Amino acid sequence: MNPNNAPLAPPASRVARWRRPSVGAIAKYAWVTWAYLFLLAPMVVVLGSSLDGTTAYSGVVFPPQELTLKWYRQIPASHYNALGLSLVLGLSVAIGACLLGIPAALGVVRGKLPGKSMFLAFFRAPMQIPAVVTGVAFLKLYYAFGDATGLYLNATFAGLYLGHLFVATPYVIGTVVSVLQRFNLRLEEAAMSMGASRWSTFRRVTLPTIMPGVHAGALYAFMVSFSDVPIAMFLTAPGFLTYPVELFFGIETDFNPSVLASASLVILFSLGLLLLVQRVIGLDTVVHSRS
Amino acid sequence: MSKAWKRFGAPLLATVAAMTPLLWSVDAAAQAKPFDGVTLRVGTFGGPWRDDLVKYVQPKMEALGMKVEFVIGSPQDNLAKIIAARGREAPFDVVEILDAQIDQMADAGMLAPIDYAGIPNANQIEPWQRGANAVGNWTTQEVICYDKGKFAELGIAVPTTYKDLANDKLSGRVMYADITGGGGLANFAGIVYASGGDTTNVKPGLDTLKTFKGVKFWKAGGDIVSAFKAGDIYAAVAHTGWCLRAAKFAAANVATSHPKINAGKTGVLKVGWLGVVKGSKNPAAAMAFINAYLDEEFQVAFAKNSGVWPVNKKAMQRLRTEDPVFAAMNMLDAADVERMLRVDYKGVNVNNWYDQWNRAVSR
Numbered sequence: 001m002n003p004n005n006a007p008l009a010p011p012a013s014r015v016a017r018w019r020r021p022s023v024g025a026i027a028k029y030a031w032v033t034w035a036y037l038f039l040l041a042p043m044v045v046v047l048g049s050s051l052d053g054t055t056a057y058s059g060v061v062f063p064p065q066e067l068t069l070k071w072y073r074q075i076p077a078s079h080y081n082a083l084g085l086s087l088v089l090g091l092s093v094a095i096g097a098c099l100l101g102i103p104a105a106l107g108v109v110r111g112k113l114p115g116k117s118m119f120l121a122f123f124r125a126p127m128q129i130p131a132v133v134t135g136v137a138f139l140k141l142y143y144a145f146g147d148a149t150g151l152y153l154n155a156t157f158a159g160l161y162l163g164h165l166f167v168a169t170p171y172v173i174g175t176v177v178s179v180l181q182r183f184n185l186r187l188e189e190a191a192m193s194m195g196a197s198r199w200s201t202f203r204r205v206t207l208p209t210i211m212p213g214v215h216a217g218a219l220y221a222f223m224v225s226f227s228d229v230p231i232a233m234f235l236t237a238p239g240f241l242t243y244p245v246e247l248f249f250g251i252e253t254d255f256n257p258s259v260l261a262s263a264s265l266v267i268l269f270s271l272g273l274l275l276l277v278q279r280v281i282g283l284d285t286v287v288h289s290r291s
Numbered sequence: 292m293s294k295a296w297k298r299f300g301a302p303l304l305a306t307v308a309a310m311t312p313l314l315w316s317v318d319a320a321a322q323a324k325p326f327d328g329v330t331l332r333v334g335t336f337g338g339p340w341r342d343d344l345v346k347y348v349q350p351k352m353e354a355l356g357m358k359v360e361f362v363i364g365s366p367q368d369n370l371a372k373i374i375a376a377r378g379r380e381a382p383f384d385v386v387e388i389l390d391a392q393i394d395q396m397a398d399a400g401m402l403a404p405i406d407y408a409g410i411p412n413a414n415q416i417e418p419w420q421r422g423a424n425a426v427g428n429w430t431t432q433e434v435i436c437y438d439k440g441k442f443a444e445l446g447i448a449v450p451t452t453y454k455d456l457a458n459d460k461l462s463g464r465v466m467y468a469d470i471t472g473g474g475g476l477a478n479f480a481g482i483v484y485a486s487g488g489d490t491t492n493v494k495p496g497l498d499t500l501k502t503f504k505g506v507k508f509w510k511a512g513g514d515i516v517s518a519f520k521a522g523d524i525y526a527a528v529a530h531t532g533w534c535l536r537a538a539k540f541a542a543a544n545v546a547t548s549h550p551k552i553n554a555g556k557t558g559v560l561k562v563g564w565l566g567v568v569k570g571s572k573n574p575a576a577a578m579a580f581i582n583a584y585l586d587e588e589f590q591v592a593f594a595k596n597s598g599v600w601p602v603n604k605k606a607m608q609r610l611r612t613e614d615p616v617f618a619a620m621n622m623l624d625a626a627d628v629e630r631m632l633r634v635d636y637k638g639v640n641v642n643n644w645y646d647q648w649n650r651a652v653s654r
Contacts, residue, residue, distance in 0.1 A: 143375060234375075246363075250338030251338060252511065253512075
């Protein structure tokens with residue numbers, strides 16, 4: 001109760017916080033705001049332009065002058081087919097890259113092989129080769145392999161998958177190696193001293209501890225596959241075109257705003273997925289160790 | 292009765308029984324399509340370009356029993372795929388080629404001879420488009436597309452040469468084709484020849500380009516449409532199809548001018564070609580596809596949708612009345628088209644052009 005009906009003053013500490021924002025704090029907030037704007041601006045432009053209905057055909061118009069959903073109704077079926085393929089391919093590549101990358105990272109960090117740094121450099125090599133060169137090289141390799149065995153992988157899903165796996169695996173190796181190098185070996189020793197087998201120790205101690213690296217690597221692997229054009233344009237074939245290839249060659253000769261609508265759906269899907277993960281299990285759980 | 296049956300009935304029945312399978316097979320043969328079981332792979336551009344082929348040409352091919360698969364990519368990418376597959380089964384049967392690659396592919400023996408007996412519609416195209424190894428299937432007229440209203444407002448005369456774009460009043464308002472874009476090589480060659488150079492000496496063209504103040508460059512034609520719509524540019528060097536789109540879809544008040552190249556040449560003509568890849572197992576089906584590509588109906592529809600100009604003369608005549616705006620933007624008479632610059636890329640070191648362009652433009 002306030003006997004004098006006088007307005008209650010806010011706590012002194014809060015007043016002090018609000019009245020005296022330091023220059024450093026303002027600069028910090030300004031910098032963070034600018035960073036968010038920089039990161040989100042392209043997506044906002046794509047989303048906004050996809051809603052412009054001022055002309056039957058145009059380039060990118062932002063901000064939209066007349067709202068419409070017509071470009072969403074005109075998204076070609078080929079975009080949906082390509083998107084489905086890219087999602088399946090990206091997920092398969094992420095899983096495959098983890099299956100290859102985790103043992104490779106363990107071998108490099110824990111193994112007693114001479115020249116570990118050379119191995120690490122070797123594993124990073126696919127990231128340093130221009131993707132166009134990788135695409136052509138795989139195409140030539142598949143022809144040579146086919147000549148020798150009769151099994152031609154060019155223009156097949158398996159061929160495209162292997163090409164993407166080649167460039168995606170180093171990301172998993174890199175992120176898992178960086179986690180393993182900080183790994184406290186006493187955790188494993190403790191588990192084994194209490195009777196856990198090597199496999200049980202790996203499954204219940206090592207793997208949960210390195211999961212942030214695995215998740216980050218898998219995410220990179222997925223993104224590398226999902227966004228690739230230079231490799232896929234040499235290894236795709238009729239009937240299975242990836243989403244970025246479909247978009248890239250679609251806008252090369254002409255521009256239809258349904259491309260913006262299609263891209264907007266992908267952006268919204270990605271944001272929705274992130275929100276769902278956050279809501280159901282929490283992003284922190286995904287990216288941080290459970291150990 | 293029994294005698295008559297034995298004498299006439301039984302043999303007749305036997306004959307009918309024997310003939311029935313034969314008649315069925317004759318009927319089946321009559322229903323058989325000439326390309327049953329054939330899968331034709333076509334290397335072509337993506338997006339709406341491929342979609343038009345799917346919409347108009349594919350049904351005709353299916354009616355002939357043929358399955359058509361479209362492999363999308365740029366002509367450069369397709370060339371790389373053919374090179375990678377050399378000595379083996381061709382990755383495509385039919386491939387779209389630009390004039391900058393045609394000699395390279397033909398000289399390297401990548402293209403099979405064209406059998407014009409299988410392409411009756413080739414009678415409707417110009418003789419020079421009936422090559423030994425490739426057939427011209429579309430053209431673009433590379434022009435100066437300019438905003439009539441802005442030019443009048445600024446008191447600038449209609450541009451007749453590339454050098455007219457160096458006007459101070461057009462500072463920052465001119466867009467030129469980037470050399471790596473679709474019309475890049477043709478438009479670069481245009482300014483080179485118009486400035487007194489040739490394919491071995493491109494410096495004069497680069498010098499002229501450097502006089503355009505604040506020039507912008509486009510790679511995708513949609514950039515031009517957007518820029519005209521936003522009022523960012525007053526002139527662009529591009530093919531008439533993009534000028535048409537700016538007029539029709541961005542409500543831009545634009546017209547075209549074919550730049551004077553030299554005493555004998557005005558305007559630049561870029562030609563698209565269709566070739567049959569050597570080693571194709573389906574050359575007859577390939578000719579049927581090319582024939583459908585040159586068909587009058589498809590050429591008209593394709594021109595309206597894609598903005599490229601047809602090669603079929605009947606289609607050209609129809610466009611005069613069916614799309615007068617487009618017709619007004621193009622030169623229609625064969626004599627005028629003949630006077631346009633067609634760049635001979637034979638022996639041209641395109642990489643050297645790129646190098647010189649990059650050095651000059653990045654400065």
